[in-house]
Amino acid sequence: MNWLSVLLLSVVMIAGPQIITAIFLASSQEARRSSLAYLCGAGLAGLIGLTVWHFAFHVVRGTGGGQGKPDGTRHLIDWVVLAALLALMVIVFVRRKRSRPPKWMNTLQAASPRFAFGLGFLLVIAMPSDEATMVAVTGSLAGHDKPWWHLLPFLALTLLLLALPLIILLVLGQRAVTVLPKARDWANEHSWLVSEAVILIFVTIVVSDLLK
Known part of the structure; x- marks a missing residue:
């Protein structure tokens, strides 16, 4: 399993309302x-x-009893990962026509830090696209007997990408007022294409593992 391909799925994690919300918050009071x-x-x-x-x-992997040899459990996990990726492709494709942010995002201009914390938690833990991405990432690593800490670079990169609007604000100051809306519009229009490309790459890798 190519670790870089796993890291690429962090782009899918933040594409959509996650990064759009981060942009709105970077322009808030x-x-x-x-x-x-x-x-x-x-x-x-x-x-x-x-x-x-x-x-x-x-836990599922441990029931295989493979003792270091390829077994049906690993292939079962690969099939679960593949199913999650295909479901994720469908979710991203269906949402591609959402060219405007939801109306509730307009309230983020006055969002308190407490509200922002809860929103950040919910947008990751409760979004089907993020759940499917986490299933794909953890399944891929667990299926290859990778330890838990191998997930941390993926999480760190996800947070770094989510932090880009704040970084832009800190670097550009008032000029970010004109840059951030352009970034938001670009994300609305094109992020689904980037996500689909990344998912397709990962699907290819999973299929190649299944064929071995």
């Missing part, structure tokens, strides 16, 4: 505090979700 709280909420949700799925897959 308490931009810095709310953005940091949002990242903490998303990080906690990601850590919980990845950990739960990791140990669930390792």
Whole structure:
């Protein structure tokens, strides 16, 4: 399993309302505090979700009794990962026509850090696309007997990508007022294409593993 391909799925994790919300918060009244709280909420949700799925897959993997040899359990996990990826492709494709952010995002201009934390947590732990991505990532690593800490670079990269609007704000200052809306519009229009390309790459890798 190519570790780089697993890291690429962090793009899929943040594509959609996750990164759009981060952009809105970076333009809010308490931009810095709310953005940091949002990242903490998303990080906690990601850590919980990845950990739960990791140990669930390792329990399944442990029932195979392969003693280091390829077994049916590993292939079962690969099939689960493949199913999650295909479901994720469908979810991303169906949402591609959402060219405008939901109306509730307009309220983020006055979002408190506490609200931003809860929103970050919910957008990661309760979104079908993120759940499917976490299943794919943890299943792939657990199926190849990778330890839990191998999930941390994936989570770190996901949070780094979510932090880009805040980083832009800190670097550009007032100029970010014109840059962030353009980034938001680009994400609305094109992020689904990037996500589909990344998922397709990962699907190819999983299929190649199944054929071995």
